[in-house]
Amino acid sequence: MTDLQTLRTALSTGDPAQDVVDRSRQRLQKRIHGRPAKRIWVPVGIGMTVTATAAAVAIRTPSPAARPSSAPRLGPASTPKR
Amino acid sequence: MTAGMSEQVGDAELAERFLRDPEQFTEVHDRYFTTIYRYVAGRLGAQAAEDIAAETFLVAFDRRKTFDAGRGELRVWLFGIATNLVARHRRKEARHYRALARLGVAPDAEGHESRVVASVAARRLLPQLAAALAQLSRGERDVLLLIALGQLAYEEVAAALGISTGTVGSRLSRARKKLNSVLAKETLDD
Numbered sequence: 326m327t328d329l330q331t332l333r334t335a336l337s338t339g340d341p342a343q344d345v346v347d348r349s350r351q352r353l354q355k356r357i358h359g360r361p362a363k364r365i366w367v368p369v370g371i372g373m374t375v376t377a378t379a380a381a382v383a384i385r386t387p388s389p390a391a392r393p394s395s396a397p398r399l400g401p402a403s404t405p406k407r
Numbered sequence: 408m409t410a411g412m413s414e415q416v417g418d419a420e421l422a423e424r425f426l427r428d429p430e431q432f433t434e435v436h437d438r439y440f441t442t443i444y445r446y447v448a449g450r451l452g453a454q455a456a457e458d459i460a461a462e463t464f465l466v467a468f469d470r471r472k473t474f475d476a477g478r479g480e481l482r483v484w485l486f487g488i489a490t491n492l493v494a495r496h497r498r499k500e501a502r503h504y505r506a507l508a509r510l511g512v513a514p515d516a517e518g519h520e521s522r523v524v525a526s527v528a529a530r531r532l533l534p535q536l537a538a539a540l541a542q543l544s545r546g547e548r549d550v551l552l553l554i555a556l557g558q559l560a561y562e563e564v565a566a567a568l569g570i571s572t573g574t575v576g577s578r579l580s581r582a583r584k585k586l587n588s589v590l591a592k593e594t595l596d597d
Contacts (some may be wrong), residue, residue, distance in 0.1 A: 328586055331556040334529035336449035336537050340441055341457070349461035353436050355440050357429045 419476035433473060435465050439482055442557075445487050449556040450493050452503045453476040458495070479566040486557050487567035490549050497545065507537035532590065539589040545584040550575050 417425070425431040443463050448456035466488050467474075474484055493500065496512045540548060561579075565572045 327554040328583060329485050330531045330589055331532060332536060332551070332586065333449075334554075334557075335533040336556060337445070338448040338453045338456070339445075341444045341448075341453075341460070345444070346440055349440055349457070349464065350433060350436055350475050353433060353468060354460050356468055357432060373516065407436075 417476075420482065422471075422474055422476050422529060423469055429468070429471075432457050432464075435467065435481060439512075440464065442482065443485055446486065446552070446556045447489055447493060450503070450528050450552055451496060451500055453504075453553050455496065455499055455503075459489065462492055462497045466492070467543065479563065483563045483567050485557060486553060486563075487569070490553065494545065494549075501541055504537040504541040508541070510536045516592045535592075536586065539586050543582050543585060544578075546574075547578045551580040551582040551586070554579060 421431065421434060425435065427562065440460060444456050444460040447459045447463075451459065463485060467485055470488075540551075543551065549568060550564055553559045553567060556560075560568065561572050561575045564570075564575045568575075
């Protein structure tokens, strides 16, 4: 046995298990079919977050008509009873 | 006319096919995954090999337009990509060799019993070989292991690494000298 054969035999780990081959093939097929996750889902995620935040702000902020006035109301209701 | 599943076309024809139809690139994987896996596993261990061998084919797919059948075989091109990926894991490779050197026992080979029995002598040397490998330069180790594990010829190693055949020869010569000093010492100790 030559030194190179000795090295090859010593370092040999055997063939990959079938599930290892299958997983690798699946990864390749995903790449082939193109799933540019970062390019599509990141902007979509950002857009959804912005929309949700804007909606939450709109809900929590009452419209001027609904906002209670800080000024004292005039009229009978505001007149203290004696 | 399309080829049947059993028909094995040459690299140039296969390259034409996967450039026309990316799905055909799975044929490259089916042909060469085991070969690339064995090479990477010999350098980094089986656990890391799974990921890096798989990544080799993803990188190859992304770069498929750069493959030139006139300059070499697909197998050689893939070995070049795998070697570059292994280089990113230099620390892991060094750790792997140190672990093998400490371990003193080789991992079990999957295979026929007689082959395992025949390899006992070589495996007994693994700690010393691993220690010697850890001391080689990256260039020496790439050349040595592409030849020993990948079973590439000088010209193929040169094509895979993008260096001259003269450089392949000189790196291999230095690496073997260091390796043989370990083997000779072991023989003398026996």
